Amino acid sequence: MKCKFKTFAYSLFSIVVVSAVFFNCDLTYSQTDSLHLKTGDILVGELMEMKQNVATFKTDYSDSDFKIKWKELVQLKTKTGYLITLSSGEHFSGQLMSTLDGEVAIVSQTDTLATTTLKDIVFLKQIDYSFWGNLEASLSLGYNFAKANNLSQYSVRSNLGYRTKGWSASTSYNHIVSTQSDVFTTQRLDANLVYKHYFKRKWFGLGEVNWLSNTAQNIDLRTLSKLGFGRYLIRTNSLYWGLQTGVSFNQENFSSESLSNSRSSSEAFLGTEANLYDIGDLNLLSRVVVYPSFTESGRWRTDFSVDIKYDLPLDFFINLGLSLNYDNQPANTPNKTDYIFQTTLGWSL
Structure with missing residues (x-):
């Protein structure tokens, strides 16, 4: 009886050991x-x-x-x-x-x-059916200070995106504020909300809203609504390059005390965007959009931006950014061109 019990116990122990090894291997190599x-x-x-x-x-x-x-x-x-x-x-x-x-x-x-x-x-x-699994985000901050004239400058650049098989949505926020002794505070804020719906053969539909506030051009708030379509001309593992076009509606409010403190216009837009990312730890993103006006004779605007991103360990990065706006018929200011250059340190999700 003892012999049978020992045989049974040994067999049971062997099954447990083999099962443990099997399941451990399965967990390790799941x-x-x-x-x-x-x-x-x-x-x-x-x-x-x-x-x-x-x-x-x-x-x-x-x-x-x-x-x-x-x-x-x-x-x-x-x-x-x-x-x-x-x-x-x-x-x-x-x-x-x-x-x-x-x-x-x-x-x-x-x-x-x-x-x-x-x-x-x-x-x-x-494929992640949870909301957070399809989310991408980045945030970068910058600060400069000069003791001689008490110059302080703050920079914030952020992006948030969500992507599925058939569409993507993204938003960005970019704000820079400069304060200095005996000088008015200057600031520039631009933000956007972008929706893309992907079709076959590199085509996509586009809906976008842009906001701009810029003390250099006396723009209290510019709201630009865009509707159009685009196509990727090149899309490889090292770069993509695409074009987009459509119509836009531009609503502007100005901070000047002039009697004419707002105006509206309808425009076309034609833009291009290129991203090079197979250059080591560097990523180069550049875009330019031209807006010829339908309702204001001879007026046209241009928005241009370029970002150079250098990847650091642990998902940190250094970003160098240049943003430029040109308007050949600015309202309430002689400044046709405004640009900013930012250096920020950030982290991406």
Whole structure:
């Protein structure tokens, strides 16, 4: 009887040990996405996202996520679902699996959705049905002080975005304030709210509202509403370049004591935006938009901006930004041009 009990106990113990080992292995390797690199290394873990030619990869054996250049991959296999954008402008939801001939299949649970190559995948992000999983944000701050004339200057630059397979929404806020002894305080504030709806073949619809307050041009508040469409001419793992056009309505209120303290106008707009991000830790974003007026003869305006971002460890960054506004028929001021240059330190989510 004792022998049978010992045999039973030993068998039960063996089952427990084997089960523990099995489940421990399953927990340890539950993240089963795999990346094959040009160096011959194979990473096993969880591919979180890829944007601007950099993949974020999480493993159980490291507290920090890996940042990997997408062009260093030769093969991959995922069991995670992603929102995927190709250089052709097509959007998919599915998993990724490399084939032996260098192609990548985008698959669902029941079908192959498309076949592409690694270099033609320009964006992917884990499908997350929670609100916070699709949110992106950044905040940068700057401060300058000069004792000689008690000059103080404060800068804030922030961005917040939300993206799904078919659309994206974003907002930005940029504010700079300068105070100085015996001089009036000057400030400039610009903010926007942008909605894009993505169609096939790199086309998208655009709805946007911009706000500007600028003491240099006596603009108390300019509200610009835009409706149009655009297309990405180039979209790769190293850059994108696109055009947009449409109509806009411009409502301006001025801080001058002149009798004419507001005006409205209807305009067209034509803009272009380019982003270069395969230049080491640097990211260069530039955009220019021209607004010829329909209702004010001969008037046209231009908004131009360029941002150079240098990535630091732990998601910190240094940002150098230039913003310029030109109006060939400004109201209540001789200043046709105003620009600001900002240097800020920030953090991105």
